[in-house]
Structures are given as structure tokens and as C-alpha cells.
Amino acid sequence: MFAVNLLKELEHVDEYWSPRVVGQVNDQFIKVAKLKGSFVWHKHDEEDELFYIVKGCLVIEYEDEHITLREGDFHVVPRGAMHNPVAEDECWIALIESTTTKHTGDIVVDKTRSIEQQLGER
Amino acid sequence: MFAVNLLKELEHVDEYWSPRVVGQVNDQFIKVAKLKGSFVWHKHDEEDELFYIVKGCLVIEYEDEHITLREGDFHVVPRGAMHNPVAEDECWIALIESTTTKHTGDIVVDKTRSIEQQLGER
Numbered sequence: 328m329f330a331v332n333l334l335k336e337l338e339h340v341d342e343y344w345s346p347r348v349v350g351q352v353n354d355q356f357i358k359v360a361k362l363k364g365s366f367v368w369h370k371h372d373e374e375d376e377l378f379y380i381v382k383g384c385l386v387i388e389y390e391d392e393h394i395t396l397r398e399g400d401f402h403v404v405p406r407g408a409m410h411n412p413v414a415e416d417e418c419w420i421a422l423i424e425s426t427t428t429k430h431t432g433d434i435v436v437d438k439t440r441s442i443e444q445q446l447g448e449r
Numbered sequence: 450m451f452a453v454n455l456l457k458e459l460e461h462v463d464e465y466w467s468p469r470v471v472g473q474v475n476d477q478f479i480k481v482a483k484l485k486g487s488f489v490w491h492k493h494d495e496e497d498e499l500f501y502i503v504k505g506c507l508v509i510e511y512e513d514e515h516i517t518l519r520e521g522d523f524h525v526v527p528r529g530a531m532h533n534p535v536a537e538d539e540c541w542i543a544l545i546e547s548t549t550t551k552h553t554g555d556i557v558v559d560k561t562r563s564i565e566q567q568l569g570e571r
Contacts, residue, residue, distance in 0.1 A: 328509075328511065328514060328516050328524070329516070329524070330516060330517070330518050330519075330522040330523070330524045331522065331523050331524070332519075332521050332522050333521050333522075333523070334521050348524055350499070351497075351525070352477070352497045352498070352499040352522065352525050352545050352546075353476070353477060353496060353546075353547050354475070354476070354499050355475060355477055355545070355549065356475070357499070357523065374475060375473075375475050376474070377472070377474040377479070381494065381521075387450075392450060394450045394451070394452060395452070396452050397452075397454075399454050399455050399456050399503075400452040400453065400454050401452070401453050401455070401472065401479065402450070402451070402452045402453070403472055403474050404487075405475070409490045423474050423477070424474075424475075425475050433559075
């Protein structure tokens with residue numbers, strides 16, 4: 328039995344856009360990530376994805392709108408929705424997503440991390 | 450599309466031990482709750498339950514140990530484990546649990562809230 332502190336876990340992250348699995352509840356992984364810049368447009372056909380802001384500010388771009396998230400906010404990207412996270416300045420987040428969710432959906436780019444990479448970096 | 454701020458949601462909670470559903474990601478509800486005092490020993494046979502501390506301090510008692518959680522910590526109570534949350538002072542938390550999870554497992558006490566009550570208070 329142990330506690331996980333989101334801030335402390337994030338202090339160990341040294342690469343942007345590279346989520347690290349720090350826990351699991353039922354069929355969902357809890358991950359932490361540092362973000363800076365623009366990610367990549369993608370979607371997850373079968374899975375929602377929750378963004379929670381630990382520090383900083385994040386914009387989730389959608390095709391016809393965008394939403395700005397600040398510290399203590401969470402937002403759920405609905406399954407099937409094309410989206411692109413953009414952090415003007417460094418942003419620290421936690422993610423909740425299904426254990427089956429692929430990092431960049433059905434596309435693969437330089438930033439794409441496999442689930443093995445996300446698990447292995449602990 | 451909207452953001453939910455955990456602190457702001459918690460400011461609206463006026464009853465201890467009465468979780469309020471503030472979001473859903475896949476098959477999991479996101480809830481907020483204010484806690485004070487000792488809850489009740491119970492378990493969830495089929496579901497894990499995640500506690501995240503927004504403000505204050507919470508002890509999760511198990512039959513043979515206990516774990517102390519502070520602001521920014523999360524902890525997953527494994528399915529099947531008898532546990533009792535205890536907050537010496539007021540504590541503000543978020544919970545992640547399956548949409549099927551019953552508040553106090555298979556027992557019913559005065560503090561027990563139905564899922565309809567947890568949803569209806571929004």
C-alpha cells in the first residue's frame with residue numbers, strides 16, 4: 328500500500344510529451360506528463376481521455392473550438408474527437424485513459440510513445 | 450466542451466461523506482467529496498477505488514496497516530480490501546471509481562448515498 332504524489336512524480340519527468348504510468352484504477356491508467364509546444368492532431372475512436380492540470384496552462388484544440396485549462400481543472404476529450412493539446416509554456420499534467428489507449432491514436436509520429444515506453448520509464 | 454475545476458466544485462459541497470459526480474471518463478466516474486471524521490468499514494469486491502487529496506489530510510485504515518495521504522497524493526484501494534477512510538480535520542478529495550461502485554459496498558448505513566443521490570446533487 329502506498330501513496331503517489333503527482334508533483335513528485337512529475338519532478339522526475341525529463342522529456343516533453345512522454346507520459347509515464349504512475350498508477351492504475353480498474354481498467355484505467357493514471358499517467359503524468361510534461362508538455363510544451365504543440366503536440367499532434369489525433370483521436371481515439373473508442374476511448375475518452377481525461378486531462379488534469381497539475382501546474383501551468385493547456386489549450387485543447389478541437390476542429391471548431393478550443394478549451395483553455397488551468398491549474399486544478401480537468402477536461403474529458405470525448406472518444407472520436409479530433410484534438411491537439413498545445414502548451415505555450417511548460418505544463419504539468421495527469422492523464423486518465425484506458426489501458427488500451429494508444430498515445431497518438433492511429434497515427435505514428437516522432438513523439439509517439441508505446442505503452443511499454445510509458446510503463447518502462449517508472 | 451467544458452473544464453471542471455476540482456476546488457470550485459468542492460466549494461459547493463455542503464455535506465460530509467456525500468460524493469458528487471462531476472465527470473466521467475470511459476466507465477469511471479470522477480467525484481468530489483468533503484470528509485470529516487471516521488466513515489465506515491467496507492469493501493468493493495469487484496472494483497478498485499482511487500482517492501486523490503485536493504486539500505487536507507486523509508488516513509485510509511486497512512485491517513493490518515494504514516496509509517496517510519496529503520495534498521496532491523493519490524492512492525488506489527484495491528478491490529476486495531476492507532478499508533475505512535478517516536479525516537481528523539476536514540479533507541477535500543476527488544474519487545475515481547467505476548460507474549457500478551456502491552458507496553459503502555454491500556452494507557447500508559446512515560451515511561450511504563445512492564448513485565442517484567451522487568448524480569442528482571450536480
